[in-house]
Amino acid sequence: MNNNLLESFKPYRDKVQATLKDIVAGHPSSLNPMLRYHMGWQDENGNPRREEAGKFIRPILCLLSCQATRGDISRILPAAAALELIHNFSLIHDDIQDDSYERHHQPTVWSLWGRSQAINVGDAMFTLVYLALIKLRDNGIPYEIIVGCTNMISTACLELCEGQYLDIEYETRLDVTVQDYLDMVVGKTAALIAVSTAMGAYLGSENGKVINAFRLFGKELGMAFQIDDDILGIWGTKESTGKPANDISQKKKTLPVVYALQHSNGEERKKLEELYLQESIKDNDIAQVMEILNNLSARDYAQNLAAQYYYQALAQLEATGLDKSRQAPLRKIACFLLGRDY
Amino acid sequence: MNNNLLESFKPYRDKVQATLKDIVAGHPSSLNPMLRYHMGWQDENGNPRREEAGKFIRPILCLLSCQATRGDISRILPAAAALELIHNFSLIHDDIQDDSYERHHQPTVWSLWGRSQAINVGDAMFTLVYLALIKLRDNGIPYEIIVGCTNMISTACLELCEGQYLDIEYETRLDVTVQDYLDMVVGKTAALIAVSTAMGAYLGSENGKVINAFRLFGKELGMAFQIDDDILGIWGTKESTGKPANDISQKKKTLPVVYALQHSNGEERKKLEELYLQESIKDNDIAQVMEILNNLSARDYAQNLAAQYYYQALAQLEATGLDKSRQAPLRKIACFLLGRDY
Numbered sequence: 001m002n003n004n005l006l007e008s009f010k011p012y013r014d015k016v017q018a019t020l021k022d023i024v025a026g027h028p029s030s031l032n033p034m035l036r037y038h039m040g041w042q043d044e045n046g047n048p049r050r051e052e053a054g055k056f057i058r059p060i061l062c063l064l065s066c067q068a069t070r071g072d073i074s075r076i077l078p079a080a081a082a083l084e085l086i087h088n089f090s091l092i093h094d095d096i097q098d099d100s101y102e103r104h105h106q107p108t109v110w111s112l113w114g115r116s117q118a119i120n121v122g123d124a125m126f127t128l129v130y131l132a133l134i135k136l137r138d139n140g141i142p143y144e145i146i147v148g149c150t151n152m153i154s155t156a157c158l159e160l161c162e163g164q165y166l167d168i169e170y171e172t173r174l175d176v177t178v179q180d181y182l183d184m185v186v187g188k189t190a191a192l193i194a195v196s197t198a199m200g201a202y203l204g205s206e207n208g209k210v211i212n213a214f215r216l217f218g219k220e221l222g223m224a225f226q227i228d229d230d231i232l233g234i235w236g237t238k239e240s241t242g243k244p245a246n247d248i249s250q251k252k253k254t255l256p257v258v259y260a261l262q263h264s265n266g267e268e269r270k271k272l273e274e275l276y277l278q279e280s281i282k283d284n285d286i287a288q289v290m291e292i293l294n295n296l297s298a299r300d301y302a303q304n305l306a307a308q309y310y311y312q313a314l315a316q317l318e319a320t321g322l323d324k325s326r327q328a329p330l331r332k333i334a335c336f337l338l339g340r341d342y
Numbered sequence: 343m344n345n346n347l348l349e350s351f352k353p354y355r356d357k358v359q360a361t362l363k364d365i366v367a368g369h370p371s372s373l374n375p376m377l378r379y380h381m382g383w384q385d386e387n388g389n390p391r392r393e394e395a396g397k398f399i400r401p402i403l404c405l406l407s408c409q410a411t412r413g414d415i416s417r418i419l420p421a422a423a424a425l426e427l428i429h430n431f432s433l434i435h436d437d438i439q440d441d442s443y444e445r446h447h448q449p450t451v452w453s454l455w456g457r458s459q460a461i462n463v464g465d466a467m468f469t470l471v472y473l474a475l476i477k478l479r480d481n482g483i484p485y486e487i488i489v490g491c492t493n494m495i496s497t498a499c500l501e502l503c504e505g506q507y508l509d510i511e512y513e514t515r516l517d518v519t520v521q522d523y524l525d526m527v528v529g530k531t532a533a534l535i536a537v538s539t540a541m542g543a544y545l546g547s548e549n550g551k552v553i554n555a556f557r558l559f560g561k562e563l564g565m566a567f568q569i570d571d572d573i574l575g576i577w578g579t580k581e582s583t584g585k586p587a588n589d590i591s592q593k594k595k596t597l598p599v600v601y602a603l604q605h606s607n608g609e610e611r612k613k614l615e616e617l618y619l620q621e622s623i624k625d626n627d628i629a630q631v632m633e634i635l636n637n638l639s640a641r642d643y644a645q646n647l648a649a650q651y652y653y654q655a656l657a658q659l660e661a662t663g664l665d666k667s668r669q670a671p672l673r674k675i676a677c678f679l680l681g682r683d684y
Contacts, residue, residue, distance in 0.1 A: 027500055029500060029503070029504045029507070030504055030507045030508065030511075031503055031504065031507055093461050093462075093465065096457075096458070096461060097457075097458035097461060097462075114510075115438075115439075115457075116438070116439035116510045117507065117510055117511075119435050119438060119439060119461060119464075120435075120439075120503050120506050120507055120510070122461075122465075123435065123464075123468070123499070123503050123506075124499075124500060124503040124504075126465070126468060127496050127499040127500050127503065128500075130472060130492055130496045131493070131496050131497070131500075133492075134489060134492060134493050134496075137489065142485075143484075143485035143486045143488070143489050144485045146485070146489050147476060147479065147485045147488050147489060150472055150475075150476060150492060151473070151476050154469050154472045154473050154476070155473070157465070157469040158369055158371060158466060158469050158470075158473075161371070161373055161462050161465050161466040161469065162371045162372055162373065162466075164462050164465075165371070165372045165373055165459065165462050166372065168456075168458045168459055168462070169372075169459075
C-alpha cells in the first residue's frame with residue numbers, strides 16, 4: 001500500500017490502535033501477551049516493540065464509509081476496531097491451517113507457542129470482537145444498532161469460514177475453476193471488506209439502499225484486492241508482501257494458477273498437473289510454472305479481472321447517490337489499495 | 343448422568359434440539375455437514391443418525407434458572423441453544439488440542455476432516471452462538487437484554503479460553519498445585535455453567551442479586567461437576583465416560599493426579615515424576631500410578647472436594663431467596679449431575 005495514503009490516514013489509524021489497545025487491556029488474561037505479540041505491540045518476551053500501527057484497511061474503510069454517510073466517526077471506533085480483531089483472529093487460525101512460520105517477517109503465534117495455544121489465541125481474539133461491539137454503547141449507540149452490527153459481523157464471519165473451507169478443500173484438487181476460485185474469494189476476502197463498508201454506512205445512515213451500495217462497493221473492492229494480492233504473491237517481491245516464500249512454492253491455488261490449470265493444454269497441462277501433485281514445488285521447478293503462466297498470459301488475465309472488479313466497485317460507490325465530494329476519500333483509498341493512479 | 347433425569351427433561355431437550363437444528367439450517371454453508379456430524383445428527387456421509395439428543399446440561403440449567411425466576415422459557419430457547427453451541431465449539435477445538443481421536447464413541451471432526459477444517463468448523467459453530475442470541479429478538483426479547491446476553495456469553499468465552507490456556511500450559515509441568523488446577527477449572531468448566539444459570543436468571547429477573555446468586559450456584563456446581571468427571575476419568579468405566587482411554591494413560595493433570603504430585607514424597611514422588619515425564623503412560627505403568635493415588639487417598643480427597651463445592655452450590659441456590667418449590671428442579675438436577683441422592 002502506498003505510504004502517502006498510510007500517512008494521510010495516520011490520525012484514524014492512531015485512534016483505531018488506541019481503541020484496540022483499550023479493548024485488549026480491558027480483558028486481562030494469560031493470553032494477552034500472545035494477543036499483543038500478534039498485534040505487533042510487543043515481542044515474544046513481552047518487551048514493547050517500536051510502535052507501528054497496522055495498515056488497518058478494514059477499520060479505515062469503515063470509518064470513511066461512516067463519514068461519507070454523515071456519521072460521527074468518533075462514536076464508532078469500537079466497530080472499526082472489531083473489524084481489525086476479526087481480521088486478526090482469522091490470520092492467527094489461517095497461519096496454523098497454512099503451516100505458515102512467518103507473517104510480516106515475524107514468527108507466527110503458532111510457531112512460537114504451538115498450535116494448541118494459537119487456536120486458543122484466535123478464539124480469544126474472536127471473542128473480543130463482540131466485546132468491542134458492546135463498547136459502542138459507551139458512545140451512545142443504541143442497543144438495536146449494536147445488535148444489527150453483531151448480526152452483520154457474524155454473517156460475514158460465517159462467509160469467512162466458508163471461504164476458508166473452500167480454500168483448504170481446493171488444496172488437494174487440480175480441477176478448481178476460475179468460478180470456484182471466485183466463490184472462495186467472496187468469503188475469504190470480500191465478505192470482511194464488504195461488512196467494513198456496510199457497517200460504516202449502517203452506523204451513519206438508515207437508508208437501506210445506501211447501506212447496500214456500500215456493501216457492494218466493499219465486496220467488489222475486496223475481490224479486486226485479493227486478485228491484486230495474488231499477482232503480488234507470484235510476481236511481487238518479498239518486501240512488498242511481507243511473506244517469506246513465493247505462492248508458487250506453496251502450491252497456492254491463486255487466480256493465475258487456477259486460470260492456467262483451467263486453460264492449459266497438452267504438455268503444459270501435463271507438466272502443471274505433475275508439479276502441483278508434488279508435496280511442494282521445488283525452487284528449480286518454479287521457473288517452469290512461471291513460464292507456463294507467462295505463455296498463457298495469466299498475469300494479464302488476472303490484472304484485467306482485478307480492473308473489472310475495481311471499476312464495478314467505483315460504480316457501486318456512484319450508486320450510493322452521495323455527492324462526489326463525499327465519495328472522494330473512498331475513491332482515493334480504493335485507488336491506492338489497488339496501486340492505481342487517482 | 344442418570345437416565346431418569348434425562349427422561350424427565352426430555353421435553354426441554356427436544357425443544358433445544360429443534361432450536362439448534364433451526365439455527366444451523368438457517369445458515370447453510372459447506373461446513374454444515376461437519377457441524378451436523380459433530381452434533382450427532384448425521385454420520386460422516388450425511389446419512390441421518392438415529393435421533394438421540396445430547397444431554398444439554400447447560401441449556402437445561404439455563405431454562406430451569408429462567409423458570410425459577412418466573413421467566414417464560416418458550417421465549418429464551420435461542421439463548422439455551424447458544425450455550426450448547428459454545429460448549430460444542432469448545433469441544434471441537436479441544437479435540438484438536440488434545441489430539442483426541444474419539445468423542446462419544448465416534449471419530450472426532452478433526453480425525454475425519456483434518457485439523458485445518460476442524461478449526462474452521464469450530465469457528466463457524468462459535469459464530470452461530472451470536473446468531474442464535476440475535477434470534478431472541480424474534481421472541482420479543484428487548485435489544486438491551488440481547489446485548490446483555492452477548493456480554494455475559496463473551497465474558498464466559500474469554501474465561502473458557504483462559505482455562506484452556508492453563509490446561510495446555512500444565513501439560514508439560516510437574517509442579518501444578520491443587521490451586522493451579524482449581525484456577526484452570528474455573529475457566530475450563532465452571533465459567534460456562536455459571537453463565538448458563540446466570541443468563542437464565544437474567545432472562546427471568548431484573549434483580550442483580552438474584553442473578554449473581556444464580557451465577558455462583560452455576561460456578562460451584564461446575565467445579566463439583568468437573569471434579570466428579572476427573573474421578574470418572576480415572577476410576578470410571580469406558581461406557582460411562584464415552585471416552586476410549588483412561589485419563590492416566592493420557593497423562594491428564596486432573597485433580598487426583600495433581601493432588602498426588604503435590605502430596606507425594608520420596609520414592610512415590612520420584613516414581614510419579616518419572617512416569618509423568620514420559621511421552622505417555624504405558625498400560626503396565628498405570629497400575630503403579632493407581633497404587634500411588636490409592637496410597638495417598640487421592641480419590642477420597644477429590645470426592646470430598648466435589649462434595650464441598652456441591653454444598654456451596656446448594657447454599658448459593660438458597661441465597662437466591664426464591665421459594666423452596668422454585669429451587670426444587672435445580673436442586674434435583676444438581677443432585678443428579680453429581681450422582682447424589684435427592
